[in-house]
Amino acid sequence: MTSRLYVNGRLTAEGFGIDEAGERLRTAPDAVVWVDLDAPGAADLATLADEFGLHPLAVEDAVQEHERPKLDHYRNHLFLNVYAVTFDDADGTPRKTEISAFITPRALITVRKTPFDLKTLTQRWDEEGRPAGAGVDFLVYGLLDLVVDGQYRTAQRIDEAMDTVEDRMLGDGPAPRDVRRRGFVLRRALATLRRAVAPMPDVVRDVAKELAGDDHLRPYYRDVEDHARHAVDLIEHSRGRITELLDDDLAEQSNELNVVTRKLAAWAAIIAVPTALTGYFGQNVPYPGFGKWWGFLLSCALMLAAASGLYTFLKRRGWL
Structure with missing residues (x-):
């Protein structure tokens, strides 16, 4: 008080x-x-x-x-x-x-x-x-x-x-x-x-x-x-x-999202065209090591490396 x-x-x-x-x-x-x-x-x-x-x-x-x-x-x-x-x-x-x-x-x-x-x-x-x-x-x-x-x-x-x-x-x-x-x-x-x-x-x-x-x-x-x-x-x-x-x-942020979406759509289109062509004609080209035991490991390594590289690229760009 x-x-x-x-x-x-x-x-x-x-x-x-x-x-x-x-x-x-x-x-x-x-x-x-x-x-x-x-x-x-x-x-x-x-x-x-x-x-x-x-x-x-x-x-x-x-x-x-x-x-x-x-x-x-x-x-x-x-x-x-x-x-x-x-x-x-x-x-x-x-x-x-x-x-x-x-x-x-x-x-x-x-x-x-x-x-x-x-x-x-x-x-x-x-x-x-x-x-x-x-x-x-x-x-x-x-x-x-x-x-x-x-x-x-x-x-x-x-x-x-x-x-x-x-x-x-x-x-x-x-x-x-x-x-x-x-x-x-x-x-x-x-x-x-x-x-x-x-x-x-x-x-x-x-x-x-x-x-x-x-x-x-x-x-x-x-x-x-x-x-x-x-x-x-x-x-x-x-x-x-x-x-x-x-x-x-x-x-x-909305503008930036539109830019990212446009880029992803462009990459998807680029990849979709050869994928559609090869899928339509049913191409099955032997890859290196086809029929060999190490060929399977090589193909898996290529897929993993490609996916990892794409993930790293998108991460650095701030898209993920």
């Missing part, structure tokens, strides 16, 4: 327990509190629900995994669910951290199902040059700004990873198997990322309508919404790009 208390925009206390959070708010009328829980148990959430009047359905959504990005309205608080995203270059898979948040007039309570670097979030809150004050609306802005920036960076890294795939796919002939597999992995990564990012512009806009009452915070929320829309546009562009690359490679 991580906790912080802000009074008039200044950090005055941190590291206190759940039971102290409500008491500190009651003793400091101008204070707001942030409480973060990493994979909390039912007892921890029950204590928070009693202390801050959290709705049971919102508590249930915070415990369950794979909730969609959304903003739900309850009588005395809001429930926000978003996904922080990073990208692993090694296997081309986005890593998602589901973050649920209870937003009350004087408290922000975040719940995480998996580990997440909170230092970046607290540094963003503590930066100078931010809007005056540190109310809950500012804390939520910092959270959304961090999440959306991470989503946009992940979309950029996937788009950059496609440059290498594109360069190798645009070479002569079909792309190697490992390049095609990399392309399919990136397309799957984009589909995974899209599910987390696509709803974010609407979520940010809804949060701004509820919280950005002061004029000085509205431009900041609009900036986050704009970044979220850029992330969605980049993902859609990248999806179209990788799909076109894979389709072009499939067409190139």
